[in-house]
Amino acid sequence: MKNPVYLKDVVTLQLDENQCTGCGMCLDVCPHEVFKMNRRHVVIQNRDACMECGACSLNCPAKAISVQSGVGCANAVINAMRGYNNGECCCGSDTGIAKTNNTGRCC
Amino acid sequence: MHKLELPVIQNQSNSCCGIVAAESENTLPDLNQSFVSGSIDTPVGRLPQVSSTLNREDYWGSIKARWAVGRMEYKIDPGIYALGTPDNHSTVFVSANYKMSFDRLRSSLCGRSGWILALDTKGINVWCAAGKGTFGTEELIRRIELSGLKNIVSHRKLILPQLGAPGVAAHTVAKFSGFNVQYGPIRAEDLPAYLDAGMKATGQMRTMTFQLKERAVLIPIELVEAAKIFLILAAAFFFVSGISGPAGFWVNAISFGLFAVSALLGAIIGGAILNPLLLPFLPGRAFSIKGFSIGIIIALILLYFRGIDLSVWPGRIESVAWLLIIPAISAYLAMNFTGCSTYTSLSGVKREMRWALPAEIACGVTGVVMWLGAVLIS
Numbered sequence A: 001m002k003n004p005v006y007l008k009d010v011v012t013l014q015l016d017e018n019q020c021t022g023c024g025m026c027l028d029v030c031p032h033e034v035f036k037m038n039r040r041h042v043v044i045q046n047r048d049a050c051m052e053c054g055a056c057s058l059n060c061p062a063k064a065i066s067v068q069s070g071v072g073c074a075n076a077v078i079n080a081m082r083g084y085n086n087g088e089c090c091c092g093s094d095t096g097i098a099k100t101n102n103t104g105r106c107c
Numbered sequence B: 001m002h003k004l005e006l007p008v009i010q011n012q013s014n015s016c017c018g019i020v021a022a023e024s025e026n027t028l029p030d031l032n033q034s035f036v037s038g039s040i041d042t043p044v045g046r047l048p049q050v051s052s053t054l055n056r057e058d059y060w061g062s063i064k065a066r067w068a069v070g071r072m073e074y075k076i077d078p079g080i081y082a083l084g085t086p087d088n089h090s091t092v093f094v095s096a097n098y099k100m101s102f103d104r105l106r107s108s109l110c111g112r113s114g115w116i117l118a119l120d121t122k123g124i125n126v127w128c129a130a131g132k133g134t135f136g137t138e139e140l141i142r143r144i145e146l147s148g149l150k151n152i153v154s155h156r157k158l159i160l161p162q163l164g165a166p167g168v169a170a171h172t173v174a175k176f177s178g179f180n181v182q183y184g185p186i187r188a189e190d191l192p193a194y195l196d197a198g199m200k201a202t203g204q205m206r207t208m209t210f211q212l213k214e215r216a217v218l219i220p221i222e223l224v225e226a227a228k229i230f231l232i233l234a235a236a237f238f239f240v241s242g243i244s245g246p247a248g249f250w251v252n253a254i255s256f257g258l259f260a261v262s263a264l265l266g267a268i269i270g271g272a273i274l275n276p277l278l279l280p281f282l283p284g285r286a287f288s289i290k291g292f293s294i295g296i297i298i299a300l301i302l303l304y305f306r307g308i309d310l311s312v313w314p315g316r317i318e319s320v321a322w323l324l325i326i327p328a329i330s331a332y333l334a335m336n337f338t339g340c341s342t343y344t345s346l347s348g349v350k351r352e353m354r355w356a357l358p359a360e361i362a363c364g365v366t367g368v369v370m371w372l373g374a375v376l377i378s
Helices: A025-029 A075-080 B055-064 B100-110 B124-132 B135-149 B170-177 B186-197 B212-216 B220-244 B249-281 B287-306 B313-339 B346-377
Strands: A037-038 A039-043 B037-042 B045-050 B079-083 B090-097 B114-119 B155-159 B180-183
Touching: A025 A037, A075 B313, A075 B346, B055 B100, B055 B249, B079 B135, B090 B100, B090 B124, B100 B114, B100 B186, B114 B135, B135 B170, B170 B180, B170 B249, B220 B313, B220 B346, B249 B287, B249 B313, B249 B346, B287 B313, B287 B346, B313 B346
Parallel strands: B045 B079, B090 B114, B090 B155, B155 B180
Antiparallel strands: A037 A039, B037 B045, B079 B114
16 A cells, blocks of 8 residues: 655755755665656655655765754654653653653654 | 764774773673573674574563563663674674664574674664664764774675664765665565665665554554553543532442543544554544544444433533543544654644644543533533
């Protein structure tokens, strides 16, 4: 079955095709087939499938990709609003603060 | 944006007869961990050896972690482990020090030898740790140095799980450590095929799915979390029913309270069990809408069995109250499932929450007020 897609037209992913060298690293790291190779450089083929994990922009040696990366986790957003657990979801806080608030979300 | 601090490297160059600096000796993983089956001597010292066969304790630990038992402490010592009988040409696989991640990796490499470099992700799985940067460029470079990997293998190649990529800049690792990062498949089970194909991943290996089985294993952790809220709310509804209704405490508690408890249970079943199971088939893209729809159906079914007298106001008000409370709870729990899902973006979640969270709170509060009113006037 085709993978489900989340909300439309919200993703912050940007690709500067002029800077792209066509190395194809983003094709390797993207878990949702957002990019495809188009002769000399890549293009975005499925923008709404992007989950903003940031793998492509971090691994782009040409710095051609930008995205406001983060974890799409409601519990983390709530924690951030309430100002505890370092605004993280479930998977533990690095500082060990607020251990009891480490609930079981997200992984 | 991504700041890179160069690791402070201990002097490892002293060495007659393979003796390495004292600091780095402390960084070798403990040989006395339950899953370690032996040891292997290397130029950096004696390293723990593991097999690709999981034992009963490994399986049991995994089940417990799924149910939130000892989940935050389910970790192994970071550092290098020998899988089977590797030599200096063997492949190096990088993983997290979450035991479940480590076990997944070694059990999928049945009959093969290699080195496993477990990064210190504080016992968090690869993907989540990459998201927060603990499975990251800095830690990888640091761990390569601390472990003495350069003295163990003659090549300069590492295989990382693809889902570690959100934390690791491959070109930066190459620049500072000399090791070339290759992103392997998403799922450890695809590793044998990937290796046999000469480290080539197919499109299917590179694509994240969220199938029934993948969703189902997440249900226990959702339930454990929901159960805490359930116990508090159920007790509150039961008690308030008892003291507010028209008859004596127990009569009221049974008439209103028992239904309230079953309604809460229904809401949680909807949000924490049915939503994950039926996710792709539920209406809407926003998770809250999916949860809300299940909640409405559950509320209607429960009210049908309750047989409320709709000809009088208390009955009507109580019905509407439950039609608000149950979907609100289901929607909230479903919304929190975004963190477990494999395809929601932070921008999307923020967009959804902007309207969904206030709506859920409004429905919940209005519902509770109406329910109280219904109990008091009946």
